[in-house]
Amino acid sequence: MAASQEQNLVVMKFGGSSVAEPDDIKRAAGRIVAAREQGNRVVAVLSARGKSTDELAAMAREVSDRPEPREMDMLLSVGERIACSLCAMAIHDLGQQAISLTGSQAGIVTDSSHTKARILDVRTDRIREKLADDRIVLVAGFQGVSTDSRDVTTLGRGGSDTTAVALAAALGADVCEIYTDVRGVFSADPRLVPDARKLSMLSFEEMLEMAASGARVLQLRAVEYARNHGVRIHCRSSFEDAPGTLVLAEDETMERPLVTAVTHSEEEARVTMTGVRDEPGVAGRIFSTLADANVNVDMIIQNEPVEPQRGADLSFTVSRDELEAAVSAIRVLDLATGIQTDERIGKVSIVGAGMRSHPGVAAKVFETLGEQAINIEMISTSPIKISCVVAADRVPAAVKALHEAFELGADAVRREEPAGAEHRPTVTS
Amino acid sequence: MAASQEQNLVVMKFGGSSVAEPDDIKRAAGRIVAAREQGNRVVAVLSARGKSTDELAAMAREVSDRPEPREMDMLLSVGERIACSLCAMAIHDLGQQAISLTGSQAGIVTDSSHTKARILDVRTDRIREKLADDRIVLVAGFQGVSTDSRDVTTLGRGGSDTTAVALAAALGADVCEIYTDVRGVFSADPRLVPDARKLSMLSFEEMLEMAASGARVLQLRAVEYARNHGVRIHCRSSFEDAPGTLVLAEDETMERPLVTAVTHSEEEARVTMTGVRDEPGVAGRIFSTLADANVNVDMIIQNEPVEPQRGADLSFTVSRDELEAAVSAIRVLDLATGIQTDERIGKVSIVGAGMRSHPGVAAKVFETLGEQAINIEMISTSPIKISCVVAADRVPAAVKALHEAFELGADAVRREEPAGAEHRPTVTS
Numbered sequence: 059m060a061a062s063q064e065q066n067l068v069v070m071k072f073g074g075s076s077v078a079e080p081d082d083i084k085r086a087a088g089r090i091v092a093a094r095e096q097g098n099r100v101v102a103v104l105s106a107r108g109k110s111t112d113e114l115a116a117m118a119r120e121v122s123d124r125p126e127p128r129e130m131d132m133l134l135s136v137g138e139r140i141a142c143s144l145c146a147m148a149i150h151d152l153g154q155q156a157i158s159l160t161g162s163q164a165g166i167v168t169d170s171s172h173t174k175a176r177i178l179d180v181r182t183d184r185i186r187e188k189l190a191d192d193r194i195v196l197v198a199g200f201q202g203v204s205t206d207s208r209d210v211t212t213l214g215r216g217g218s219d220t221t222a223v224a225l226a227a228a229l230g231a232d233v234c235e236i237y238t239d240v241r242g243v244f245s246a247d248p249r250l251v252p253d254a255r256k257l258s259m260l261s262f263e264e265m266l267e268m269a270a271s272g273a274r275v276l277q278l279r280a281v282e283y284a285r286n287h288g289v290r291i292h293c294r295s296s297f298e299d300a301p302g303t304l305v306l307a308e309d310e311t312m313e314r315p316l317v318t319a320v321t322h323s324e325e326e327a328r329v330t331m332t333g334v335r336d337e338p339g340v341a342g343r344i345f346s347t348l349a350d351a352n353v354n355v356d357m358i359i360q361n362e363p364v365e366p367q368r369g370a371d372l373s374f375t376v377s378r379d380e381l382e383a384a385v386s387a388i389r390v391l392d393l394a395t396g397i398q399t400d401e402r403i404g405k406v407s408i409v410g411a412g413m414r415s416h417p418g419v420a421a422k423v424f425e426t427l428g429e430q431a432i433n434i435e436m437i438s439t440s441p442i443k444i445s446c447v448v449a450a451d452r453v454p455a456a457v458k459a460l461h462e463a464f465e466l467g468a469d470a471v472r473r474e475e476p477a478g479a480e481h482r483p484t485v486t487s
Numbered sequence: 488m489a490a491s492q493e494q495n496l497v498v499m500k501f502g503g504s505s506v507a508e509p510d511d512i513k514r515a516a517g518r519i520v521a522a523r524e525q526g527n528r529v530v531a532v533l534s535a536r537g538k539s540t541d542e543l544a545a546m547a548r549e550v551s552d553r554p555e556p557r558e559m560d561m562l563l564s565v566g567e568r569i570a571c572s573l574c575a576m577a578i579h580d581l582g583q584q585a586i587s588l589t590g591s592q593a594g595i596v597t598d599s600s601h602t603k604a605r606i607l608d609v610r611t612d613r614i615r616e617k618l619a620d621d622r623i624v625l626v627a628g629f630q631g632v633s634t635d636s637r638d639v640t641t642l643g644r645g646g647s648d649t650t651a652v653a654l655a656a657a658l659g660a661d662v663c664e665i666y667t668d669v670r671g672v673f674s675a676d677p678r679l680v681p682d683a684r685k686l687s688m689l690s691f692e693e694m695l696e697m698a699a700s701g702a703r704v705l706q707l708r709a710v711e712y713a714r715n716h717g718v719r720i721h722c723r724s725s726f727e728d729a730p731g732t733l734v735l736a737e738d739e740t741m742e743r744p745l746v747t748a749v750t751h752s753e754e755e756a757r758v759t760m761t762g763v764r765d766e767p768g769v770a771g772r773i774f775s776t777l778a779d780a781n782v783n784v785d786m787i788i789q790n791e792p793v794e795p796q797r798g799a800d801l802s803f804t805v806s807r808d809e810l811e812a813a814v815s816a817i818r819v820l821d822l823a824t825g826i827q828t829d830e831r832i833g834k835v836s837i838v839g840a841g842m843r844s845h846p847g848v849a850a851k852v853f854e855t856l857g858e859q860a861i862n863i864e865m866i867s868t869s870p871i872k873i874s875c876v877v878a879a880d881r882v883p884a885a886v887k888a889l890h891e892a893f894e895l896g897a898d899a900v901r902r903e904e905p906a907g908a909e910h911r912p913t914v915t916s
Contacts, residue, residue: 080549087550117569120509121516122576129579132572132587136565140546143561147551150558158561163637208592 067189068093069231071103071199071222075239076296077141078108086296087148089237090194094154099189101229103199103222104145106137111200127172131201131212134173135161138198138218146196156194159184161201161210166221168202168211175202175211177220177283180228197225216277223280227287234284234291236276241295242302243268243275245466246320250457253467257318258301261308264318264409265291267443271407272323281305308411316419317410317464322457324404324450326356327381328436331388333369333395334360340393341372351387353380356405357438357447369395375403375436375447403435404453407445408460414441426463432456496618497522498660500532500628500651504668505725506570507537515725516577518666519623523583528618530658532628532651533574535566540629556601560630560641563602564590567627567647575625585623588613590630590639595650597631597640604631604640606649606712609657626654645706652709656716663713663720665705670724671731672697672704674895675749679886682896686747687730690737693747693838694720696872700836701752710734737840745848746839746893751886753833753879755785756810757865760817762798762824763789769822770801780816782809785834786867786876798824804832804865804876832864833882836874837889843870855892861885 070093072086086104094100106114114133118125125133142158149156165181188195199218204211213220219236226234243265246254260268262285269278275293284291284305294302308314334340341360348355358374372394376384378401385397413419423444427434432455436447448456461467499522501515515533523529535543543562547554554562571587578585594610617624628647633640642649648665655663672694675683689697691714698707704722713720713734723731737743763769770789777784787803801823805813807830814826842848852873856863861884865876877885890896 080546083550114569117509117573118576121512121573122580124580125576126579129572129575129585129587132575132589133569136568139565140543140562143558144546144550146558146561147547147554150555151551151553156558158558160561160639210589 065097065099067099067101067229067231069101069103069222069226069229069234071218071234071236072105072145072296073218073236073238074105074108074111076237077104077145082296083107083141083144084148086237087145087152089296090145090156090196091149091152091154094194101185101189101195101197101225101231102145103197103218103225104138104141105199105218106134107141110137110140128209131172131175131210134212135198135201135210138200142196142198149194149196154194155192156196157188158196158198159188160198161221162203162208164195164197164225166197166202166224167205168213170204170206170209170211172209173212174214175204177202177213177224178205180224182225182228185225185229197221216279219277219280220283223283223287223289223291226289227283231289234289236291236293237296238275238293239295239297240275240293241298241300242293243273243305244319246457246461247322250322250454251320251461251467254461255467257303259304259306259310260318261411262305263308263442264411265305267407267409267440268319268321271405271409271443271445272321273319275303276305314412315410316412316416317408317466319410320406320408320457320460320464320466322404322406322453324453325378326375326403326405326447326450327378328373328375328400328403328447329381329384329388330371330373330398330400331394331396332371332398334372335393336366336370343391344372344388344393347387347391348376348384351383353384353387355384357436357445359436373436375405402450403447404450405445405447406453406456406460407443408464409443411442413443420444422463423460426459427456430455430459432459494526494528496528496530496658496660498530498532498651498655498658498663500647500663500665501534501570501574501725502647502665502667503534503537503540505666506533506574511725512536512570512573513577515666516574516581518725519574519585519625520578520581520583523623530614530618530624530626530654530660531574532626532647532654533567533570534628534647535563536570539566539569557638560601560604560639563641564627564630564639567629571625571627578623578625583623584621585625586617587625587627588617589627590650591632591637593624593626593654595626595631595653596634597642599633599635599638599640601638602641603643604633606631606642606653607634609653611654611657614654614658626650645708648706648709649712652713652716652718652720655718656712660718663718665720665722666725667704667722668724668726669704669722670727670729671722672702672734673748675886675890676751679751679883680749680890680896683890684896686732688733688735688739689747690840691734692737692871693840694734696836696838696869697748697750700834700838700872700874701750702748704732705734743841744839745841745845746837746895748839749835749837749886749889749893749895751833751835751882753882754807755804755832755834755876755879756807757802757804757829757832757876758810758813758817759800759802759827759829760823760825761800761827763801764822765795765799772820773801773817773822776816776820777805777813780812782813782816784813786865786874788865802865804834831879832876833879834874834876835882835885835889836872837893838872840871842872849873851892852889855888856885859884859888861888 146156146158167179168175199221291305575585575587596608597604628650720734
């Protein structure tokens with residue numbers, strides 16, 4: 059039976075925790091087969107099983123102090139292949155025809171930036187041929203083949219989400235379903251806020267701000283790709299059938315609530331440079347040096363110097379695991395009289411597309427935190443987000459207070475069920 | 488510096504035990520770098536690490552009762568890729584440029600018989616390009632790509648030896664060095680015969696007979712390929728520098744001793760069919776049925792029936808792990824009145840190119856075993872081999888007696904050093 063062109067095409071992506079154990083693989087296989095038997099054509103993208111990517115990276119460190127990036131990609135790419143071939147076997151046992159493809163076989167063409175390659179092209183001929191042949195197609199996530207040297211490349215953290223979204227875009231899929239161990243995107247982390255609600259839909263822009271400010275359901279890069287190519291994402295649980303959270307273009311969402319969610323991050327660190335020379339171009343030199351060192355800077359604050367001869371104070375925040383690289387990089391520059399660091403900071407943010415037209419939101423955030431005697435150390439805003447740096451040990455209280463102040467736990471069209479006790483954090487690869 | 492055309496080209500192959508642990512990988516990397524620094528161009532073929540192929544196969548059985556062969560190949564092929572990428576990293580740390588290639592990237596083109604593919608072609612363009620670019624080329628053994636569907640295939644047991652020999656043939660290498668955990672090929676298993684001697688050279692034909700009759704240093708199929716393409720093999724230890732055993736065309740060996748080695752196998756089983764119908768074509772049906780069931784039959788004996796109406800007796804030996812499949816296959820045929828099996832048998836063989844012109848060898852074998860009161864249950868011969876089936880528990884005594892009777896432990900041009908205590912059995916993949 060050849061698949062007809064009228065059938066819906068769905069891309070499903072299963073994260074590492076959804077294929078970790080044999081029973082997980084069988085469960086994923088069952089979901090894929092169910093989607094096929096509902097009449098869809100199915101392409102499924104799989105991550106490596108559980109911690110297997112970490113285990114492969116550990117093997118590399120056992121034989122080399124500085125593993126060659128090209129060989130690291132050859133090594134790391136096997137994890138997703140293992141998951142895909144095992145899942146194809148399980149699908150066969152359920153009576154459907156499946157075929158697993160490597161990133162290269164699936165036509166994921168990238169540049170040659172090993173360990174952090176960018177997708178340049180998706181050549182879907184082979185996938186389309188297999189779909190027309192009534193196969194379920196499984197694609198190894200996180201990897202591709204470089205256009206010039208035909209070497210295996212990997213896409214870096216969050217790569218499998220990006221593979222799924224890129225395939226959904228190239229194939230014109232109706233939806234890209236991202237299966238994880240959480241039920242969707244919540245109005246706050248249910249571990250901190252027991253009455254946090256699962257959101258039924260939100261916009262790409264909101265999801266981007268949430269991903270950037272601590273929500274770990276979807277990777278930033280995949281959401282950007284989805285927004286740029288108009289791919290609808292459905293984040294859902296691989297453990298239950300209920301719908302999860304749809305991520306859509308803003309004009310598809312039904313309403314724009316003032317605030318959609320509270321997110322937080324406890325993995326921040328701050329660097330303060332004192333006595334920075336007050337000359338044109340100094341800030342540019344500092345931040346281009348940090349970029350060259352692959353340090354992602356989040357917030358930046360510079361105070362005008364009171365006495366110009368003493369220099370200015372400049373503070374910025376980075377992810378805690380990049381702190382050491384940041385300090386080493388700026389120390390070499392020798393542009394400041396002192397460098398202090400603070401690893402006891404966290405960040406709490408509110409995100410909402412409706413904020414754009416409501417100027418009072420920031421004031422309400424500051425008041426709410428003030429009532430809790432939580433000191434705001436840094437502030438950054440976008441049209442749909444307000445982030446505050448606070449002491450790390452005050453983050454939980456800040457999240458709870460903001461969630462309550464903006465009534466995110468109350469019933470609303472976009473906020474459905476209370477979070478279950480089974481909530482676990484998810485890490486995508 | 489580009490590699491000049493005058494340089495010697497050597498293909499080196501490292502088995503699973505030679506790359507099992509991080510230190511083993513570093514040792515293999517050291518050997519490869521040493522060969523390069525001696526001025527050779529180097530292609531190295533690696534097996535999967537230690538037991539990793541078995542572990543991958545176990546994963547498949549966890550998710551499927553009957554794993555799809557195409558997906559099994561996708562799964563199993565990752566083991567050699569892991570070994571190659573890790574070894575390339577270790578080589579980089581030693582200051583040489585290495586690149587790892589999958590079987591497909593290395594141009595190993597096979598048929599589509601998944602899990603037991605045959606090599607159809609070796610397209611060496613990419614390897615030659617990398618060698619010309621002064622790289623050490625590492626190739627994942629045991630695998631290729633199918634010519635029609637561009638799927639990953641595996642070559643079955645012993646596949647990495649075959650990969651190495653096929654590359655040596657296609658590249659016109661001066662020698663194919665097979666590194667294992669034994670020092671070479673011995674005149675008998677040193678665990679049974681303490682004064683067994685390492686052979687400095689032997690012919691392809693002798694090696695073929697030895698591989699077929701129990702010696703496990705080299706895989707039969709790789710030796711056949713080497714003989715057909717005239718590839719010189721050097722079997723040697725990855726743990727020490729001394730030369731091992733050269734396997735050459737017979738006209739290159741310096742002399743033809745009567746007997747070169749005693750080999751044995753304790754993994755035999757015998758099937759006896761009684762009352763087999765005495766009609767033309769019956770034996771043909773039995774053995775073609777066994778072939779269809781993938782059972783390799785070794786020796787066959789049929790007795791002419793004394794009373795034709797009672798039928799004939801037919802016995803044959805198979806590897807013990809194929810016994811069940813053999814019995815199931817012939818039971819369905821319903822051509823015999825009874826089927827008996829015996830798993831307590833073993834086989835002892837003597838191999839030697841000089842046997843061809845010395846008819847008295849067989850008599851001496853039978854006498855020697857008779858003096859030890861070892862009953863010979865079946866006999867098979869080739870121009871350069873005599874094999875006897877004996878009771879499994881008499882195999883060690885038979886090996887010792889034959890080794891002594893033919894004076895294989897004495898000093899001779901082709902028999903060098905006594906075996907060390909470090910001898911361990913090797914399994915190639």
